[in-house]
Amino acid sequence: MPSASAATRDSALRVSDSPASVPPHLRAFHLPPEQTADPDAIVILTVGNCQAESLRIFLPETTAQTAGANEGTTPSGATDATGTSTTSTSETGTAGTTADASRPLTTVRIPPVHELTAADLAPLRAWLARADHVVLQPIRDGYRGLPIGTRELLAETRPGTGSAIVPVIRFAGLYPRHLIIRPPSDTSLVPPLVAYHDAAILAKAAGIALPPLTTRAIRAVAEASLAELREREQRHGAVVVSDLFASPGFALMRTINHPGNPIWAELARRVLDTLGIAADVRDPGREILGSVHAPREAAVIEAFGLDEAPRAEWIVDGQSLSTDAVRAAHLAWYAEHPDAVQAGLVRHASTLRELAAA
Secondary structure, eight states: OOOHHHHHHHHHTOOOSOGGGSOGGGHHHHSOHHHHSOTTOEEEEEESSHHHHHHHHTSSOOOSOOOOOSTTOOOTTSOOTTSEEEEEOEEOSOTTSOOOTTOEEEEEOOOOGGGOOGGGHHHHHHHHHHOSEEEEOOOOTTGGGSSOSHHHHHTTSOTTOEEEEOOOOOOOTTSTTEEOOOOTTOTTOOOSSOSOEEHHHHHHHTTOOOOOOOHHHHHHHHHHHHHHHHHHHHHHTOOOOGGGGSSOOTTTEEETTEEOHHHHHHHHHHHHHHHTEEOOOOOOSSOTTOSEEOOBOHHHHHHHTOOOOOBOSEEETTEEEOHHHHHHHHHHHHHHOHHHHHHHHHHTHHHHHHHHOO
């Protein structure tokens, strides 16, 4: 008869009672690993927000049949109906695994951390206990009241499990007036039409007029953004990506926090190198995180000498959305949420100073 503590842990390691009720792309996560993953497979988990899932998509290509796995569609040869991808690979010099060119590599789609609930802890722990490698974004202990911080999750893995930390990627150089703001009254609130705040619209709501963008301001915001990214990399011992923005271009970032495919492909290569896995990065055959594309300003193109055409509109789910419509909707939203205005002025004071300087 198991002890009370053992029984509690056994219960915690059970997966969801009703995997059939979950979306198809999360079926593998809610099924026991032994039912989903080849027992000989090298299992890699990626844990974090939508960026962690984007990285997973670039990990080595599967040979399984496919079904929708991210943003509605997945190309043939990408991810199977359960959200698991597998491919043969070789691995050298990584603790907890054996170098064997015939071993398949498996990934499983995990819900983003901001969507995890207490009911997800059991399947998450089961996969962590099975994983050969875990790739995580920095997550604070007790995030959203759950034991899903980076250190807490690594404590659930087997001895010898490989790990890599990847930074949360934000780069403001291409969109220097765009901001992320969390209203104190409800940090989940975002303005309508697009979730990104514009410093000029925020300033107008506060009774301040910002001058037109200058090359000096654009480059200052870009350098400050890169410095913050480098600091995050160093603080968390993360795989480095900041050097990829030395020559900015719109292919690298669709918005200030949605990197383009070139970033994901290179980060995936660096993660595999960090883990000691010899395998090719896969091309998903589509744009990742491509549902929203921010406007491209002429001043930014000039500041970085880009061979690109300006675009005044947002592109949201393939449809053009005018900046005038966004401005009107956001000003109305600010009138209803004045705490968001104040929070934005405080959080982004240094950026606003750079944008306001002559």
